[in-house]
Amino acid sequence: MSNESDSVDNPPPNFYLSVFARPEIKDVCYNSQKLVLDGYTYIGCRFENCSLEVASLNFDLIRCVFDASTEIKYSAAVADISQLFDRYYPWANQHFPAFFVPLQNYDKSMTVWFVGKEF
16 A cells, blocks of 8 residues: 655655665675775775775775775875865874875965866
8 A cells, every 4th residue: 555655746754865875785804805985884894905995975984994904095086075174284284195185375375186186
């Protein structure tokens, strides 16, 4: 039996949340793999000697473990967000790679950009 609240005009309350739900990957141990994190929720996973790529903020890592040999590669969009955040922390210029730090211009203005991107 159909419920009026489940019609196209009146979707159920959790409908919109389900549209943005990410598939969950639980308790997997990845070894020497190349993975794109975007679009997934990783729960209790382990990453050993992996190459992880991050191109957006559309992922979750919950109780995951990363060994020292796992590398993470960030896209320009992710670096831009980090640069904008880091502008509040002067110590970022001394402690973070340039990729994650906003460019301080001579006139005290700031540039947030991906190194190598043409304007």
